[in-house]
Amino acid sequence: MPRTNFQELLDAGVHFGHLARKWNPKMAPYIFDQKNGIHIIDLHKSVVKIDEAANVLKQLARSGRKILFVATKKQAKDIVAEKAAAVNMPYVTERWPGGMLTNFPTIRKAVKKMNAIDKMIEDGTFDTLAKRERLQITRQRAKLEKNLGSIKDLSRLPSALFVVDVQKEMNAVKEANRLNIPVIAMVDTCCDPTPIDYVIPANDDAAKSIAYIMDAVCGAIKEGLEERKLEKDKEAPEQNDAAASGKKLRSRKGAKPEVSAAPQPAEEVNAAPAAEEEAPVAETPVAETAEVPAAEAAPAAEETKAE
Numbered sequence: 676m677p678r679t680n681f682q683e684l685l686d687a688g689v690h691f692g693h694l695a696r697k698w699n700p701k702m703a704p705y706i707f708d709q710k711n712g713i714h715i716i717d718l719h720k721s722v723v724k725i726d727e728a729a730n731v732l733k734q735l736a737r738s739g740r741k742i743l744f745v746a747t748k749k750q751a752k753d754i755v756a757e758k759a760a761a762v763n764m765p766y767v768t769e770r771w772p773g774g775m776l777t778n779f780p781t782i783r784k785a786v787k788k789m790n791a792i793d794k795m796i797e798d799g800t801f802d803t804l805a806k807r808e809r810l811q812i813t814r815q816r817a818k819l820e821k822n823l824g825s826i827k828d829l830s831r832l833p834s835a836l837f838v839v840d841v842q843k844e845m846n847a848v849k850e851a852n853r854l855n856i857p858v859i860a861m862v863d864t865c866c867d868p869t870p871i872d873y874v875i876p877a878n879d880d881a882a883k884s885i886a887y888i889m890d891a892v893c894g895a896i897k898e899g900l901e902e903r904k905l906e907k908d909k910e911a912p913e914q915n916d917a918a919a920s921g922k923k924l925r926s927r928k929g930a931k932p933e934v935s936a937a938p939q940p941a942e943e944v945n946a947a948p949a950a951e952e953e954a955p956v957a958e959t960p961v962a963e964t965a966e967v968p969a970a971e972a973a974p975a976a977e978e979t980k981a982e
Contacts, residue, residue, distance in 0.1 A: 681718055681719075681722055683887065684718050684721060684722065685718065686883075687881070687883040687886070687887040688878055688881045688884050689716065689718065689721060689877045689878050689881075689888070690707070690715055690716045690718050690721075690878070691713065691715070691716070691878045691881065691884075692706065692714035692715060692716050692863060692864030692865075692878065693713070693714060693863055693864045693865040694712055694713060694714075694865075695709050695712050695714050696712070697865045698864045698865060699864065699865055699866055699867055699868075701867055701868055701869060702862070702863075702864045702868060702876070705717055705720050705721075705862075705864075705868075705874070705876035706864060714864040716864065716876050716878070717876070720876060721875065721876050721877055724873070724874060724875045724876060725875055725877075725888065725891055725892075727873060728859045728873045728875055728892060729891055729892055730895065731835070731857075731859065731873060732835070732837070732859065732895050732896050732899070733895040733896065733898055733899040734899065735834050735896075735899070736762075736896040736897075736898075736899030736900050736903070737899035737900070737903050738903075739903060740833075740834035740835070741764060741765060741829060741831075741833045742764050742833060742834065742835045742836070742837055742896065743764070743765050743766065743767065743826070743829070743833035743835070743837070744758075744759040744764060744765070744766035744767070744836075744837045745766070745767045745771065745836060745837070745838045745839070745844050745847045746766070746839035746840070746844070746885075747767065747768060747769065747770060747771060747843065747844065748839065748840050748843055748879075750880065750881075750882045750885065751768075751839045751840070751879070751882075751885045752768035752769075753768075754882060754885050754886050754889055755768055755839060755885070755889060756768045756825070758886075758890065758893045759825075759893070760825075761893060761897075762893050762896045762900065763900075764896065765825055765826040765828065765829040765833065766825045766826075767825065767826065767847075768825065769821055769822055770822060771844060771846050771847050772822060772823070773846065774850070775826075775850065776832060776833075776847075776850040776851060776853075776854055776856065777850050777853060777854065779831075779832055782823065782826075783830075785819060785823055786819075786823050786826070786827050788819065789816060789819040789820065789823065789827065790827070792812055792815070792816045795812075832856065833856065834856070834857075835856060835857045835858070835859060836848070836856060836857070836858045836860075837859045837860070837892065838858060838859070838861070838871075839861050839879055839885060840861070840863070840866075840879045841860050841861075841862055841863075841866040841867070841868075841870075841871060842865070842866050848860070848870050849870075852870050857872040857873065858872050858873070859871075859872065859873040859875070859892075860873070860874065860875065861875050861877045861879040861884075861885070861888055862874050862875060862876055862877070862879070863876075863877070863878060863879045863880070864876075866879075875888060
């Protein structure tokens with residue numbers, strides 16, 4: 676991943692902060708100097724923080740997780756919507772719906788309602804309704820699309836938030852902090868960096884500055900998605916080989932009972948002669964015992980006749 680260019684940051688106006696009288700003392704470590712009553716942000720620290728945030732976002736994208744972009748201010752909403760849509764990430768640019776993270780199931784119900792209306796339009800049910808009902812449903816669909824259309828594919832809570840202007844999006848930051856969702860944000864000299872996990876000290880009012888930071892972070896996300904795709908492509912042949920080898924093992928296991936069953940008839944054949952040899956031995960004593968009494972009985976009968 677290429678490092679952020681210092682000169683490009685300077686050209687984009689990332690170093691311009693707010694008025695010195697409106698500054699937040701907690702941003703003092705990121706302020707380089709003051710000129711004409713305006714604070715100048717230390718771009719050396721901005722470069723380090725941008726690279727750090729980009730690396731985090733890249734790892735999240737590589738693991739298949741979603742990053743929610745939040746920017747409702749006028750000069751940022753169009754830029755954020757375009758860049759986030761390019762990398763297939765959800766975004767909020769109209770209005771932050773209260774409880775979007777802390778009451779996420781309710782937001783999902785509204786999204787499902789929008790999908791149900793779309794299904795009605797596709798299967799022709801919408802055309803069978805009265806004119807007034809169609810008008811009401813159309814207005815409802817437009818309102819849902821405006822507020823929630825960009826997050827309709829967000830089936831679970833995001834793994835991270837990227838925020839432009841922490842002061843304006845304070846509700847989003849508070850909800851993320853409550854749920855322990857990491858927050859990555861562009862923080863100006865008038866903002867409090869305490870609730871932010873990954874601070875990017877930068878000018879959050881200029882469109883050029885916002886566009887440059889968005890290009891940097893979205894470029895990192897794109898790299899992470901590409902690496903994930905390559906890993907999946909490599910895993911597919913390995914799984915096929917494993918499945919093939921598994922089938923061979925099962926066939927061998929099926930052949931084992933046949934091999935083990937083969938010696939059994941031989942044992943039975945060997946056992947048969949043994950039984951035959953024992954049979955005459957058992958019959959001989961029986962025959963002898965039967966003949967002896969008969970021989971003894973004949974003279975006894977003759978004696979009785981002579982008498």
